[in-house]
Amino acid sequence: MSTPSDRKYSKEHEWIKIEGDTGIVGITDHAQNALTDIVFVELPEPGRKTEAGKPFAVIESVKSVSDVFAPADGEVTEANKELEEHPELLNQSPYDKGWIAKIKVEKQDESLMSAQEYDDFVAKEAH
Amino acid sequence: MLKKTPLYEEHLKLNANMVEFGGWDMPVQYSNVIDEHTATRTNAGLFDICHMGEIEITGPNSKEFIQKLITNDVEKLVSGKALYSTICNFNGGIIDDCFVYRFNKDKFMIVVNASNIEKDFNWMNKIKTDEEIEIKNSSDKTAKIDLQGPFSEKILQKLTEFDLKNLNRFRFVEDKINNIPVIISRTGYTGEDGFEIYAGTEDAVKLWNLLLEAGKEHGIKPIGLGARDTLRLECCYSLYGNDIDETTTPLEAGLGWQVSFNKNFIGKTALEKKKQEGLKRKIICFEMTERCVPRHNHEILKNGKKTGHVTSGTFSPTSKKGLGMGYVTTENAMTGNEVEIKIRDRLYKAKIMKRPFYEFRQGEKKYIHKL
Structure with a gap:
């Protein structure tokens, strides 16, 4: 799966796609691949404040529990309720149907990368 | 330094994700847990269980020794059969859980958890009073490969002379697979029909690949510890270190069915008292x-x-x-x-x-x- 160039990426393998003052947030294809079978997502409640680099959601595979880190300071406006019944969407469609939450962005994390930079980062991490 | 099973290189070739388990570097998954779980429930799964321990007990009074050692009753255990049991300390706490195999009147093999091999071996030597009893830890030279799932019999039958239809659950037989001496036991930890196969470590790689090849047409998959855990949990089988340990008794742990109060064993007095007092x-x-x-x-x-x-x-x-x-x-x-x-x-x-x-x-x- 190619990394979409219309968004930015964090070192913790989240993506954020900016639309106006809203950022849609999810995890990358690389992340879902590493987590394998995702069976549960703990979504943030709308109204929850987020802080760049701090956990704001939880993803569980059969074997592991992983935090999802916010790529921006802001406030959650909506969570993807579809994931409550269908957490496998995170595996099947990490960049589209598997989005996790929308954040009203106050300030983006400064260390976010472009798609190309992220691909290089993942390639380097693998070595 | 983590210990490696003889199949370590095979796991790497199969792109397994390796993790530490009880001091061993073990495959946790090859594809993903759900896939591997489903493959075992519907077709067949192959498990590297070489990390587990095998302790041989021989000598004229080995039966009496094992009666003292374990909570279950080996009086009824005939040659060629295996049974599950716990090993308790004097307080009734569980030192380990194990499978006891009886080869003949005076020869047994006790299969124990990987993380407890040394502890169990030392305990057995500590409680041994009869000089004629020999306790041998053959874990390092014994490989164990589990074949589990509804197609297990079909797959294994392609490789063995022995008619597996005649091997009932909890029975085992000494046989050969492609000239490799093996012990085939109709037991397992998955809730499926299947076999646990013991061989020398030097034959492990050959045996592993023979089984994978024979199982190809039946959709066999190598299975990691991740799916081994989900499979056993659906059956409510205890895992030592998680569900049972020295602070728990077999009575609390739902394992009272294999505590035989009709014989003497270490922990009996404590367990009787706990039973009387109520759990x-x-x-x-x-x-x-x-x-x-x-x-x-x-x-x-x-x-x-x-x-x-x-x-x-x-x-x-x-x-x-x-x-x-x-x-x-x-x-x-x-x-x-x-x-x-x-x-x-x-x-x-x-x-x-x-x-x-x-x-x-x-x-x-x-x-x-x-x-």
């Missing part, structure tokens, strides 16, 4: 009625008050629900009782179920999730 806590199996995944050490509550803790928990690939095992105070341990599991500061509803969730019976398989 303060009991193991339960529960299923989540809300979507979530219970895990080891989560608190179990009843009406908001702590009543115990989770010892094993997972997401069941068969029922697609969270399920687990744990200890609760006896007054809350009855089947059908509703409890809550505390996960990251939130309470999720669960219901205590009759064990096991999943059961294999000759020719029929069922997932039991109704009371």
